[in-house]
Amino acid sequence: MMLASAAAVVGVALVFQYLGGTTEAGAEATPKQDPRVQPASASSMPKHQPPQHDVMALVNGQDIHRRQLAQSCIERYGKEVLESLVNKQLIQHHCSKRGISISRQEIETEVDRMAKRFDLGREQWLELLQNERGIGPQEYKRDILWPTIALRKLAAKDLEVSAEELDREYETLYGPSVRTRILVVADAARAEQLRRQLVANSDDFARIAMNESIDAGSASIGGLIQPIRLHVGDPTVERAAFSLRPGEISSVLPIGDQFALLKCEGIHPPRDVPMEAVKQELSEKIREGKLREVASQLFAQLQNAATIQNIYNDPRLRKKMPGVVALVNGDKITLAELGKEALLRHGEEVLSMEIAHKLLEQSLRKAGANVSQSDLDAEIGHAAQLAGIVDNAGQPDIPKWIKTTTEEQEVSYEIYVRDSVWPSAALKKLTGESVQVTADDLQKGYEANYGERVRCRAIVLGNMKRAQDVWRKARDNPSMDYFGDLAEEYSVEPTSKALRGEVPPIRRHGGQPQLENVAYQMQPGEISGITQVGDKLVILKCEGRTDSNEIEFEAVREILLQDIYEKKLRIAMAQRYQEIRRNAKIDNYLAGTSQSPSKPRPAKPARVGSSPRNDSAVRPASATR
Numbered sequence: 001m002m003l004a005s006a007a008a009v010v011g012v013a014l015v016f017q018y019l020g021g022t023t024e025a026g027a028e029a030t031p032k033q034d035p036r037v038q039p040a041s042a043s044s045m046p047k048h049q050p051p052q053h054d055v056m057a058l059v060n061g062q063d064i065h066r067r068q069l070a071q072s073c074i075e076r077y078g079k080e081v082l083e084s085l086v087n088k089q090l091i092q093h094h095c096s097k098r099g100i101s102i103s104r105q106e107i108e109t110e111v112d113r114m115a116k117r118f119d120l121g122r123e124q125w126l127e128l129l130q131n132e133r134g135i136g137p138q139e140y141k142r143d144i145l146w147p148t149i150a151l152r153k154l155a156a157k158d159l160e161v162s163a164e165e166l167d168r169e170y171e172t173l174y175g176p177s178v179r180t181r182i183l184v185v186a187d188a189a190r191a192e193q194l195r196r197q198l199v200a201n202s203d204d205f206a207r208i209a210m211n212e213s214i215d216a217g218s219a220s221i222g223g224l225i226q227p228i229r230l231h232v233g234d235p236t237v238e239r240a241a242f243s244l245r246p247g248e249i250s251s252v253l254p255i256g257d258q259f260a261l262l263k264c265e266g267i268h269p270p271r272d273v274p275m276e277a278v279k280q281e282l283s284e285k286i287r288e289g290k291l292r293e294v295a296s297q298l299f300a301q302l303q304n305a306a307t308i309q310n311i312y313n314d315p316r317l318r319k320k321m322p323g324v325v326a327l328v329n330g331d332k333i334t335l336a337e338l339g340k341e342a343l344l345r346h347g348e349e350v351l352s353m354e355i356a357h358k359l360l361e362q363s364l365r366k367a368g369a370n371v372s373q374s375d376l377d378a379e380i381g382h383a384a385q386l387a388g389i390v391d392n393a394g395q396p397d398i399p400k401w402i403k404t405t406t407e408e409q410e411v412s413y414e415i416y417v418r419d420s421v422w423p424s425a426a427l428k429k430l431t432g433e434s435v436q437v438t439a440d441d442l443q444k445g446y447e448a449n450y451g452e453r454v455r456c457r458a459i460v461l462g463n464m465k466r467a468q469d470v471w472r473k474a475r476d477n478p479s480m481d482y483f484g485d486l487a488e489e490y491s492v493e494p495t496s497k498a499l500r501g502e503v504p505p506i507r508r509h510g511g512q513p514q515l516e517n518v519a520y521q522m523q524p525g526e527i528s529g530i531t532q533v534g535d536k537l538v539i540l541k542c543e544g545r546t547d548s549n550e551i552e553f554e555a556v557r558e559i560l561l562q563d564i565y566e567k568k569l570r571i572a573m574a575q576r577y578q579e580i581r582r583n584a585k586i587d588n589y590l591a592g593t594s595q596s597p598s599k600p601r602p603a604k605p606a607r608v609g610s611s612p613r614n615d616s617a618v619r620p621a622s623a624t625r
Contacts, residue, residue, distance in 0.1 A: 181223035457501030
């Protein structure tokens with residue numbers, strides 16, 4: 001919860017970042033800058049600089065140069081970075097006009113305030129941001145706190161919190177909530193038909209939701225959704241939920257072009273938390289929400305009032321003004337500035353991709369292989385086929401796929417091919433014909449996809465002492481409702497906690513062998529022992545089993561064969577890349593890391609049904625950013 005809250009706080013500034021640019025706190029003042037303005041760069045914040053050597057990395061003795069890396073960063077993120085540089089100048093100019101200054105002490109005080117808000121020491125808070133959000137201390141101060149403080153000052157009068165807003169937020173967080181199941185269909189007549197059926201027998205709601213609801217996320221757990229609170233979502237749904245008594249079925253609710261039914265499973269009473277104890281926290285939360293809207297409006301105004309010329313995207317202007325990428329109210333933003341900023345923000349990520357590319361190039365040369373244009377075309381066609389983008393004849397619709405994936409990833413065709421298609425094709429070349437699908441693989445795939453499943457409730461716990469206490473309570477009171485009460489009170493996993501232990505039915509060969517072995521030995525009503533899964537402890541209570549799908553093995557054999565082969569191939573490709581990387585000599589001067597070839601380790605056998613863990617720098621052609 002703390003991390004989620006921290007993410008929300010950081011998110012306020014990231015809205016500013018995307019709309020208004022991550023203001024570089026170390027920027028030199030422009031000639032027009034008001035001397036009263038003290039940007040964090042000039043007087044109050046250490047200016048972060050990437051290492052200044054020209055070689056960014058050595059990969060088995062081959063170098064990746066600074067210019068090459070900067071160009072790669074611009075190719076991938078130039079548009080995004082340029083927009084933020086433009087907006088950075090706009091916000092600094094606006095601060096100057098308003099006589100707004102931000103001192104070093106204000107930024108340091110804000111660090112302390114945020115740490116205190118989450119009951120952490122200053123260093124713990126900064127470490128948390130670094131480890132969990134990938135945001136270093138200088139980046140946090142320069143790109144998040146400075147713009148947040150600036151925006152707060154610029155919009156002070158728009159961030160006032162009224163008593164009515166406080167009451168609404170308090171009611172949302174601490175007021176009553178309704179435990180609910182939902183069933184969603186596309187046809188109003190069908191919704192009315194199901195409603196009549198459910199009014200007659202509301203106990204069938206979970207079963208019918210699983211079979212009929214087009215909302216797959218809730219259907220898989222019998223229609224259960226997070227408890228409905230006030231002032232959060234669709235007012236029509238909220239009114240309907242809060243008008244129900246336990247066991248009642250709502251009228252048909254139009255939601256967009258769909259139709260929903262709700263069933264009330266119970267009502268959580270308001271929490272006994274005094275308003276005065278949380279008033280400051282609620283006020284800050286409301287102000288943060290307002291900041292998002294204010295940021296959008298402010299930058300729309302600034303951009304409308306400014307004279308901006310984008311040289312970068314205009315070949316004719318580029319010839320007239322070489323080395324310039326934009327003019328903002330007559331002030332130049334140079335290509336060198338763009339490259340420097342792109343390298344600062346995205347250098348480590350892009351360098352990781354360039355290192356991966358270099359490793360694969362070297363491995364192909366060593367194997368006497370190469371990736372041809374026909375290999376690239378085949379890989380793109382395969383990705384389109386997997387995504388179901390085909391023409392009327394069932395063949396891959398490559399132009400449509402390219403248009404779809406480049407728009408979704410917001411990249412050019414060239415970058416899509418370089419970052420996704422080429423690495424995937426290269427690894428297939430290097431993996432060769434080593435992937436085979438066995439009869440055992442097919443049988444396990446059939447059981448996983450079409451066999452019976454165990455319906456359970458689960459309580460997830462973080463330490464053995466608490467797990468033993470909860471297990472004893474569950475054993476002493478064997479009712480399913482009480483198990484749900486225990487899950488709601490003690491489970492450390494948010495979804496099972498909110499849904500009173502309800503989890504998707506457990507299937508065979510689904511990637512959690514410990515839980516599967518336990519679940520398939522249980523009878524309805526039985527409670528399991530304490531099972532360790534990773535660093536968590538799980539207690540199950542069996543509710544029964546689903547029926548097997550009446551589908552003959554031979555009818556789905558080819559589908560299973562293709563699916564399992566694809567999964568095993570991706571696993572083999574990922575393992576091959578890890579082997580290549582493990583046996584490489586890599587000096588990454590930007591990240592400050594170095595590695596030497598390690599002793600080869602035997603590869604683990606591919607586990608059917610699980611997803612390959614591709615290195616983040618090697619994306620398959622079908623992947624999205």
